Amino acid sequence: SSAMAKSKFEYVRSFETDDTCLRNCYIVVRLDGRNFHKFAEQHQFAKPNDDRALGLMSRSARSVIEELEDITIAYGQSDEFSFVFKRTTTWFKRRASKLMTHVASQFSSSYVFYWKEFFGEQPLLYPPGFDGRVVLYPTNHNLRDYLSWRQADCHINNLYNTVFWTLIQKGGLTTTQAEDRLKGTLASDKNEILFSEFDTNYNNESAVHRKGTTLIWEKRNETVSKRIKRPNEEEQQVPVTRSRRKVEAYYCDIIGDQFWEEHPDVLED
Template sequence: FVCLPVKQKKMLRSLLQRGAVTTNHVILRSICSTSMANSRFEYVKSYEHADILQKNCWIVIRIDGKGFHKFCDVHNFLKPNDERGLNLMNLAAVHVLQEFNEIVLAYGQSDEYSFIFRRDTSVYNRRRDKLISYVGSLFTSAYIFNWRTIFQDTLELKYPPVFDSRAVLYPTDQNLRDYMSWRQADVHINNLYNTSFWNLVASGLTNAEAEERLRGTLSSDKNEILFKEFNINYNNVPVMFRKGTTLMRKKIKLTNDKKLSLIVPIFEDMIDDAFWTRHPEILSGKSDSTDCYELGDNKEHVLIRYQIEKHNKRRPGAEVSL
């Protein structure tokens, strides 16, 4: 046994005790040769490099759809926003949060999602490759897995979507807040433009003509076009389209007065201080266990229904309701 590593010694000892092998020279020589060969080739592992993300920084993993304009066209997604498509993104994000307790907040809009890991997280030893590959692949597989949950039999998945993934570090709380503000401001700019653009196209303009009509316009100009020409008050456009979707864990009060932790969709302005005051657990990492979040109109939201249904299936006889 001298030439064998500890694991192989234990394996061979177990086989000998069961009489599965005999201690003849051929068997031992074979195992020793394999062990030596493995050791000879293991040097290639020295070429691997573990990129460890700096400690005491917020980790943001952002996924983005690749070639999603084509994907949306092929699947006939509604323009400028398809609520079903956005909720499929949200549902895929819920799966990621359920897998990682270290994620304190997720934010999605259009074909992107940002996942914010606690600044003190040690998940996967903060290895960049592990985090971006796991989050990216989990999100993609969850998107495909839940396609029929959202679209039922009304729309067939023509081909699988692709999402890339990246990791960015933010050393201060203010840096993180500015990042979230940047992404939410992007929603407003893009959605106001797209809402104006696709209404102009629907009115008979070509894509090129609509682009030319909007060239150089300010937000106030686009609001005026929507209101005067299409009788659309932009403030009445669904809030998910205007502000994106924030996902957080919250305790919800059930009909039996018990509490259940759910990942809830929140549609609020993250640029103002009020958001961070209402949700202090994001930055502090601590939440008041006595407080329950009021879902309001979101009690019937697809994300809430999905989680309640899954919870009840796992616990037959102990079903819950809101």
């Protein structure tokens, strides 16, 4: 306030630069684990997919969505998670650094906080970190292409990793032999190796590994029975229905139209 004396040091605040995100754009914050190749090795993650680690990533993402404002959808795979703030958010005056650092720190502290729920007595050996970046998308089309890009990345990596580790774990190849075997192969070749040599249909592999994890808010009506006592009446049990918001996880295709048609509230006009 003007009544409060300003120190002679106050001018340094003017060195802060403006990082307000352009209005009307979706604000996407993507986090990625720092050096998780090593983190996965040191914590003996199962190859190619450790479900404890994926569960912990999702749990941490859920904490971000529940604790912070205005996130409408999040998508994660491997050691990364993307969070989408609604177009109209005014949270922290849309300041990129505030939004990004709140997402990154809430996620990181949750990753440590919930570690035990997923890894039990296996100790966390050192404090993990996550980098963050902010990207703005002006149209629904751009935003859907962004999420499609991440899911396509998940698919490409998971198909490769699935064949790679199958060749090693079931085919007895060394890592170098498996690498050589896969050099220059197309997706169809990889599917064929799994099918003809290992009797495995890639499409029957776990959906969370193939598609990644999509988190959205869902409204559902919850009916609870409440005791009500009105003056001069007997106490009664009355059903009370209220609409509650809950974060729901999907492990499905988000590239095609179906998911978006089934959840029309996620995107705005």
